[in-house]
Amino acid sequence: MSDRPEMFEGTERIWMDGEFVDFEDAQTHVLTHALHYGTGVFEGVRCYDTEQGPAIFRWEEHLDRLYKSAKPYDLDIEFSKDELTEATTELIETEGFESCYIRPIVYYGFDSLGVSPKDCPTKTTIAAWPWGAYLGEEALEEGVDVMVSSWRKHASSQIPTNIKTTGLYVNSMLAGEEARRNGYTEAIVLNKEGNVAEGPGENIFMVRDGEIYTPGLAESILEGITRNTAITLAEEMGYTVHEEATISRGELYTADELFFTGTAAEVTPIRSVDDNEIGEGTKGPVTDELQSAFFDVIESGDREEWFHYV
Ligand SMILES: Cc1ncc(COP(=O)(O)O)c(C=O)c1O
Numbered sequence: 453m454s455d456r457p458e459m460f461e462g463t464e465r466i467w468m469d470g471e472f473v474d475f476e477d478a479q480t481h482v483l484t485h486a487l488h489y490g491t492g493v494f495e496g497v498r499c500y501d502t503e504q505g506p507a508i509f510r511w512e513e514h515l516d517r518l519y520k521s522a523k524p525y526d527l528d529i530e531f532s533k534d535e536l537t538e539a540t541t542e543l544i545e546t547e548g549f550e551s552c553y554i555r556p557i558v559y560y561g562f563d564s565l566g567v568s569p570k571d572c573p574t575k576t577t578i579a580a581w582p583w584g585a586y587l588g589e590e591a592l593e594e595g596v597d598v599m600v601s602s603w604r605k606h607a608s609s610q611i612p613t614n615i616k617t618t619g620l621y622v623n624s625m626l627a628g629e630e631a632r633r634n635g636y637t638e639a640i641v642l643n644k645e646g647n648v649a650e651g652p653g654e655n656i657f658m659v660r661d662g663e664i665y666t667p668g669l670a671e672s673i674l675e676g677i678t679r680n681t682a683i684t685l686a687e688e689m690g691y692t693v694h695e696e697a698t699i700s701r702g703e704l705y706t707a708d709e710l711f712f713t714g715t716a717a718e719v720t721p722i723r724s725v726d727d728n729e730i731g732e733g734t735k736g737p738v739t740d741e742l743q744s745a746f747f748d749v750i751e752s753g754d755r756e757e758w759f760h761y762v
Contacts, residue, residue, distance in 0.1 A: 460581050464547060467539045467578040470531070472546075478577065485560035485572045490619020492559030493521035496653075496715045499580070501550040502753020504761060508544075508554065509715075509750065511537065511760035513677045521615035522558055527574050529558050536578065541762050543580050553583035553716070559618065586653075586716035587637055592743070595723030595735055596637040596712075598651070600701060601627035605672040607644040613672040624652035638712070640704065640725065643672040648699040654712035654720070655679040658699055659738045661708070668696030678713040681758070685745045691738070709736030711743075718750075719743040 456463075456475070466478040486492040497514045499506050515533050522529055531539075540554060560572040587596055603626050606613055611620065623641070631639035640656060643649040648667055650656050655676040658665045664686050667673050683693050704710065710722035710730050719742060721735040730736075735743070749755050 459583060462547075463579070463581045465543065467543050469576055472543070478579070480575070481562040483562045483565055484575075485562065485565070485569050486575075486618060488565060489560075489567060489569075490617065490622070491525060491527075491569055492557055492618035493518060493525065493527060494555060494557040494616055494618060496616075497554040497556070498583075498715055499544055499549065499552050499554060499762065500750045500753065502751060502759065504753040504759070506544060506550050506762040507753045507759035508540070508762065510677050510681065510758050511540075513680070514556075514715075517616065517675070517677065518556055518558065521617060524612050524615070525560075525617070526569075527558055527560065529576060530574060531576055536576070537760070540578055540580070541760075543578060544762050547580060549580060549582060551582065552580045554578065554580045557618070583716075585718070586714070587712075587720050591637065591720050592718065593735065595721035595730075595733075597635075597724045597727075598638045598640050598722055599631050599634055599636040599726050600704070601630055601639040601641050603627045603630065603639075603641060604646075605641045605643045605649040608670065608672050613649075614669055614675045616674060621652075628652040642701060646701065647671055648701065648704060649673050650676075651712050651714070651717070654714035654717045656699075656722075657682060657711050657713065658697075658703065658707045659709035659711075659736060660703070660706075662738070663692045663694065664738065665694045665697040665699060667699055670696075671698065676713060678715055678718065681746065681749075682713045682719065682742060685749070686742055689741065689745060704730075707731070709739050711736075711739045719746045 465472045495514045499508045556578045558576045560569040561575040563572040627639040650673045705728045712720045721739045
């Protein structure tokens with residue numbers, strides 16, 4: 453009987469630096485630079501079981517973001533985008549997954565433990581495993597109760613916040629765990645200025661008087677790919693989307709609707725903030741329409757420019 457956590461049951465192999473290794477052998481040295489200093493960049497991607505077969509959602513955009521994330525840290529990814537694509541599709545195929553979550557990570561490995569990663573090798577790995585709704589199936593229907601965290605997001609003048617660095621997630625962990633300790637499902641994190649930034653692993657949207665607002669990139673948010681998907685779908689549905697908004701904490705409480713977007717969270721309604729009911733305290737009509745449009749795309753898989761078919 454395996455002692456792996458449930459989510460990794462049935463996962464046989466992981467791709468590491470050019471080869472597939474058994475799950476148990478996918479190890480790294482304890483003096484890995486990234487373990488000590490958070491010097492890794494990563495992606496979270498979903499492969500969906502669409503009507504066209506398994507297809508990776510917005511793979512090219514995720515790959516682009518991975519390379520962009522690597523840039524400020526001088527992490528030189530020694531594999532091309534084509535090689536990472538081939539490794540990922542082979543992994544999904546050989547594992548036999550119809551749908552799964554994909555986690556590519558690039559990080560500084562072991563050489564010296566100076567803060568400078570100068571001679572540390574760049575390591576690249578890709579894992580995949582079946583993963584359901586991040587905040588639970590019920591959350592997608594009923595919405596989640598969230599609290600505004602007492603932790604603030606890093607300012608984008610302190611560390612790049614628009615890209616996906618491993619070290620940044622200690623902030624996400626603190627905020628998320630604070631929320632769960634207090635009985636909420638998730639947190640909302642304000643930026644240094646006290647305006648709304650995002651969730652620990654999600655972007656946030658607000659609906660007011662039939663228009664849609666989401667914090668802009670200068671508000672210390674990750675440039676979310678599901679955020680971009682939601683904006684595109686909403687505009688196609690005829691909504692005005694203010695994608696460079698500044699949203700105050702008070703506006704959260706008086707919003708008609710709020711929802712999270714993210715690869716893991718997909719489109720999740722928020723039904724209360726700090727125990728203040730949002731709208732009717734259920735999934736609002738705009739959220740509902742957008743969530744349906746999102747899942748229609750995911751289920752059909754026929755929007756070719758958004759899918760990489762396995
Ligand atoms: C901090 C943070 N914000 C937003 C998102 C949503 O981004 P995406 O839609 O690209 O998954 C994520 C998830 O990756 C995240 O970790």
